[in-house]
Amino acid sequence: MRSDFEERLRQALEDQASKVAPDPATWRKVEARAQRGGAFRLGAPALGTATVVLIVVITASRIFTGPDLRPIDRSEATLQAVGPEAASEAHTNADASAAPSARSAAAGPCATRDGLAAVIATTLGRLEASCRGGGTESLTSGPGFDAHPVIGFGRVLFDRRQAPGAPPVLVELDLATGQVDELWRGAWPAVGPDGQIAAIVDEPGDGRQPEIEVVFGDETTRFPVFGRGAPEFTARHLAFDPAGDRVYWEAGYEGSTVWTATLEGLEPIQLQNATTTDARLAAPASAQVGTVAAISRCCVATEGDRPTSAHLILQSQRGTIGLADLAGLGGFDLGAPELFLSPGGQMTLDEQGRWVPAQDPTWIVGDGERLYVVGDRDPIALVSSDAVSAAVVPTPEPPP
């Protein structure tokens, strides 16, 4: 039986919904947008037995490699959605081509190579699209230094520095349109499940700790990365827990440490490897609610010491699980000043460099120069020998 509050809520929703009336012009919008995407003209039986469709095709390289990545002029050409879901759907339905469809005009990153699998930041500070069918395409080529991409809601968020030492700014690239927008100052963006955007804000020289800023609509929350005050601390590698109520990050001065805070409590708590207490954790990431993955290096006592081991671990309240020995990766630099880790979904690379399903959840790990995809039962694969960070397209939900 519903409570009084629930009844009032239901009445309020009905009252509110009654304030809006359908606009007859919407049908024309549907028609126009479907037509621009290469679909058949809608609602036009008067056209008789044939329909003529003008398809404007603009190649993916034109959209995503422009020097300044200006928004596409929609009056010039408009594309169908080419976000991760659309790209995946096109891939999944590659055989469903008996009838011409909007997919024939598909464009966007990797449109001709089975769709987008991941976005990779190269050591030169450019973003590349890694295609499911193998190969890469350039996403950015401007004068800035682009890094730390994350993917969410059909968009790539990353940070960009216009010059060495310049403050990083968050940038959003819409995968469907190619439009690029600068958002606000910050680095190491993370996207929460409800669209929250978190980033690390650090103003060198201001005598304050770096802060984590979480923006959700017009609500902004900021809190220092280290509760007890240590202005020399650096912070990086921010990640959301998939539940959206907690973030993880790496902070460091002499060696790295991993921290977490709930977005309600905002109290940073340092995490430690429960099984090897003198190990240092770095590069947190999360693909499962309440569980953080990190790279655990041992034994690093002071800056400059070279660790003798590095393991990928999973840590939750139930304890710590070791996943992979990174010392076994050919050429992996255990002492690299900055490590990288992000969820790889359940994808890996085959011998031809194509993204294929893996047997287990995978992770992308990097040492600042090389990126690997690591899984429990799959062979380790080299993603790039010239990249610092990457974001794998999340596994799409069933359509729509």
Added chain:
Amino acid sequence: MVRTAVVVTPTLAGVVDDFADVYAAHHAEALRLAYLLCGDPHRAEDAVADAFVKVYRRWQTHKIDTPRAYIRRAVVNEVNSKFRRLALERREAAKRSGDERGAHAPDDHVADTELMIAALSRLPARQRSAIVLRYYLDLPERDTADAMGVSVGTVKSTVSRGLERMRRLMGEEVR
């Protein structure tokens, strides 16, 4: 490089007519759902248009057994994918309606509706979606889960948390 091409296709008049019927039958409900989710009538129409384009593309190549459920899910996905950009406008609108409440001294019923909608607009997208689907469309938990692409258990916990948060936002006692 921009290329143009003219493609002559065979008729799809039957498909189009069928889809037009589906559109006519479900547009109003889709619009009201989108409006409750995003709070702006113009953006709701825009999201609904995009949702129907996606449904149409699917319609061309696949049989859709339950168009109403499919459209519902498309609308929820479309609105929520645009949620971040809309949040600011929605909340600004909520603030404006708050100002107007004081100026016009509305009756209790209207005031309660405005408070409810203002509280709803401050929920995270997932909680708001679950509550609108459950309490406006009156969907069972299973259909709500299907529309959101989540499990039934997630719907239960999400609705519960959303209601609790709304009560707190409205200054009402949380049981």
